[in-house]
Amino acid sequence: MVLRRSFLHWLFPAAVVLPLWLFVGWIVFSGGSGWALLWLLIAAPAVFVTQILVSLIVRGRGSVRTARAASWRDVIGIGLWHVVIVALGFYDGRVFFPLLVLSVVGAFVLLWSSLAQLWNEARGGIAVLHTTDGTGYIPPTREQPRPRVEGEVIVITEKPAAP
Secondary structure (H helix, E strand, O other): OHHHHHHHHHHHHHHHHHHHHHHHHHHHOOOOOHHHHHHHHHHHHHHHHHHHHHHHHHHHOHHHHHHOOOOHHHHHHHHHHHHHHHHHOOOOOOOHHHHHHHHHHHHHHHHHHHHHHHHHHHHOOOOOEEOOOOOEEOOOOOOOOOOOOOOOOOOOOOOOOOO
């Protein structure tokens, strides 16, 4: 649970740290070519926007707000995507383009996965049951038991002020 909670807190800072890492990696590891710079000027904002969208979708789910922790599916998916982006920041020419393709595909998969989880949680709120002839109905909700009050109850009614 601690890992999932700390991962949830990492989502928004990651939107700034990961694009910054791509710039720092380009400078330190001399990404060199003009194509890498062009890619960097497109990828850094794309990573920022995608990370913000995924973070908002993940934090928008009721189960995440209740548990104050991301799901394991989020932790594994987003964590792997972050690892690919960090590896991409080393600008190793041998694996640059496969990592680039993997990061783009990963971004689309993460958006789809996050939206699917949000949709499943939002859709699961109302259970529709069916009778034997196929008619659908929504079952009545259970009344919450009222707390039992021990002892004396004093009710004070307010009188309206005289004009």
